[in-house]
Amino acid sequence: MLNVDRISVRRGKALVLRDISLSLEPRRTLAVVGESGAGKSTLIAAILGLVPCARGHVTWSGAPLGSARPSLVMQEPRSAFNPQLSLRRSVLEPCVAQGLAPDTRRLERLCDGLELTSDLLDRRPFEVSIGQVQRIGILRALIAAPPLVLFDEPLSALDAVRQKHTARLIADLQAEEGFAALVVTHDLGYAAAYADDIAVLRAGKIEEIGAAKAFVAAPQTAYGRTLRDAAFALGALERVA
Amino acid sequence: MRSIMLLSGALLALAVLGPLIAPNDPMAIDIPNRLGPPNPEHWLGTDAMGRDILSRLLHGARWTIGLAFLISVAGLLVGTALGLLSALGGKVVDWGLMRATDTFLAFPDLVAAVVVAGLLGASTGSLIFALTVTGWMRYARVARGIGLSVKSRGYVIQAQLAGLSPLATARWHYLPSLLPSLTVIWTGMFARAILGISALGFLGFGVQPPVPEWGTMLLDARIHMRSTPLQMIWPGIAVVCSVLAINLAGDALRDDLAGQHHAQ
Amino acid sequence: MIRFFIGLFLRATVVLAGTALATFALLWHAPGDPALAVALARYRAVVPDAVIDQIRAEAGFDTGFWTAFVHWLAPMLRGDFGQSAVTGRDVGPDLLTALSYTTPLALLGLLIGLAISIPLALVATKRPGQWMDRISVALASIGAAIPSYWLGLLLILLFAVQLGWLPAMGARTAAHIILPALTLGLGVAASLTRILRSGLLEARGQAFLPAFHRRGVGAHAVERDHIAPHAAIPVITVFGLELAFLLEGAVMVEVIFARPGLGTFLVGAIEARDFPKVQAVVIVAATLFVTVNLLIDLLYRVLDPRIGERNA
Ligand SMILES: Nc1ncnc2c1ncn2[C@@H]1O[C@H](COP(=O)(O)OP(=O)(O)OP(=O)(O)O)[C@@H](O)[C@H]1O
Ligand SMILES: [Mg+2]
DSSP states (O other), X not given: OEEEEEEEEEETTEEEEEEEEEEEOTTOEEEEEEOTTXXXXXXXXXXXXXXXXXXXXXXXXXXXXXXXXXXXEOSSTGXXXXXXXXXXXXXXXXXXXXXXXXXXXXXXXXXXXXXXXHHHXXXXXXXXXXXXXXXXXXXXXXXXXXXXXXXXXXXXXXXXXXXXXXXXXXXXXXXXXXXXXXXXXXXXXXXXXXXXXXXXXXXXXXXXXXXXXXXXXXXXXXXXXXXXXXXXXXXXXXXXX | OHHHHHHHHHHHHHHHHHHHHOSSOTTOOOGGGTTOOOOSSSTTOBOTTOOBHHHHHHHHHHHHHHHHHHHHHHHHHHHHHHHHHHHHSOHHHHHHHHHXXXXXXXXXXXXXXXXXXXXXXXXXXXXXXXXXXXXOHHHHHHHHHHHHHHHTSHHHHHHHHHTOOHHHHIIIIIHHHHHHHHHHHHHXXXXXXXXXXXXXXXXXXXXXXXXXXXXXXXXXXXXXXXXXXXXXXXXXXXXXXXXXXXXXXXXXXXXXXXHHHHHO | OHHHHHHHHHHHHHHHHHHHHHHHHXXXXXXXXXXXXXXXXXXXXXXXXXXXXXXXXXXXXXXXHHHHHHHHHHHHHTTOOOBOTTTOOBHXXXXXXXXXXXXXXXXXXXXXXXXXXXXXXXXXXXXXXXXXXXXXXXXXXXXXXXOHHHHHHHHIIIIIIISOOSOOSSSSSGGGGHHHHHHHHHHHHHHHHHHHHHHHHHHHTOTTHXXXXXXXXXXXXXXXXXXXXXXXXXXXXXXXXXXXXXXXXXHHHHHHTTOOSHHHHHHHHHHTTOHHHHHHHHHHHHHHHHHHHHHHHHHHHHHOTTOOOSOO
């Protein structure tokens, strides 16, 4: 179980995260929403230990998180791949690093679910489209069956149909394997449909955190209401509410 | 790119095959025929001990070019390792290593090499040590710069999260970015090493006679400059041609890489 | 700004301390007993152990590394370089004499280098890629590949041995400086031509220049007001680099031409294992370099406030 205990993070002189606490159990999904620049990506980086915490700490079942080998889907999908290597090499890197034999059955299944053809993987990162490389990023994050996956806007470059299929695949896999998922998203419709809980982040603080259904029905804070109403206005929430 | 391959191939072949195609024994002393002019038997003439100059030059290739190769590669390894350590080792390590680099750069490298080799006592070992210890700084600076920029790239973070071993990370993620620039620097340092070895040999601090290293040969030839000036010309031409070839190859390589960079 | 200056001075100090330490460590670890080396150099004979012990105590060699280092460094900070291990004479005045021979040689070499490379670079960049440009690039490439000691020998061979026009060895008359300075100057010219050429091409290629031509600003004015300042920064860098080149070249050239100066002083001292002399040259040269580089960094800052640190 992931435990984030009152962490604060500095970037330069500014405090970009303040006193963040949250916890996430296996099989559960937490959606993190909030305006651009709120500190969502920084939160992920702090959880993974990629930026130092000025205060507080992050644990995984009481131990440091690193040894549990969490995986990450980056916000900028192309920069997550070494331009000099084939995508297949990068995708299989987590298996190689952990000394596992690459599981071809699993790879095929994930490729099918993400609608990726095998020849795409033999290209290099700048030879495929952004949406394709984003899905390949998800593929890499899931290949080694991690206990925790952090998604930073994993569907931002996909069309509506692919968004639905990809979200479906992640949910199915989660039901089978029971990993915990933290998903940063701007899509409240997605959050309401797939997440158990929602955290609203604003200017580095958690504005409110609670069950997803309850948030959609009745946000607790003014900012939460603004966010939800905007999503309604765009039509993103209608199918859920 | 092809011309570089050809040039380096030719130089390497000279260093490896030179001794094999040498017509005579480079050490065979023949006093009656000393300081002979070029003739069918000795194409480039003979030196003060009657040794065949062409054979000495060809054997010398292994010493001068071979040692220069060794020294430039040693500098490459040391410099790259220190540069990456500086980039990845944290603030204190970085500061210390960069000041060490400044210290070694605070002095013209050939003069520093003369001091080091001279004080350690003239021998091939101290020559290698002296030129390596004064020839790693440029690699270190460049490796540090590239290391700093690669360190924060997404794919390196991914490798770190996946738990890829440091060695594999260096091999797959750092090396490909380092290689082009380091190769260009390496050609320059290879040429400098040839000049350095022959300069130290010429000053008497390098490879010791009777080994036919080119600088040492020049030192021998210098005394007989008045009577047999040609004897002094040959080793110089050998040095100039090798250095020129390496420098041209380096220039071509650099232009090639710049072109590739634009194309992408 | 103040922080920047303090940082620069701090760095320079650390570098100098590092050079002193590296030099001393080298002497300390040089093969053989340093006291024995001093004794041999001084008396040129086998000496009793008691004398060696006395030398050891005098020089502080019998204490630990750090004590000996401080013992060694302290007088030098006061500008006292001690006595030659061989002749017993003060090193300082001898070093000054050597410098008084090397300085004119280096300056004349630099002058010759500038006199050759500036016209060559200007002509070459008038029509980049044309035959004049190609010829000057080729000349510079060949020049950079010729070792200075060989060039010196060739010049001696031609002008002194074959033609008999110029004196070669020693420094008895004013004419004795011509061949060494020419050797040095040709080497400087080769490296300067390349640097000046690419600097000029870069400055000429700057995007805002064509606008001036269209507005009718004379080519001459453009050259003076806009190209020159941009070429200034690389030129300053070049002087930093050329200084190293000059010292390096001077060492080789002085040895070839048997000319008194810093190079012969250094090589002679190394051959005689006269440690105080070697140390003096190393420390003085390092101080010179660090000072020049410090000045260059400051000049950069003045010329172009955007530049923070040159090498960072
Ligand atoms: N390297 C950095 N140095 C200084 N400040 C930074 C740095 N990276 C991010 N910040 C600042 O930290 C804050 C949070 O950034 P973060 O990337 O976490 O936002 P975000 O919530 O992910 O936004 P978005 O939805 O646009 O991705 C922003 O104000 C940003 O300007
Ligand atoms: Mg973000």
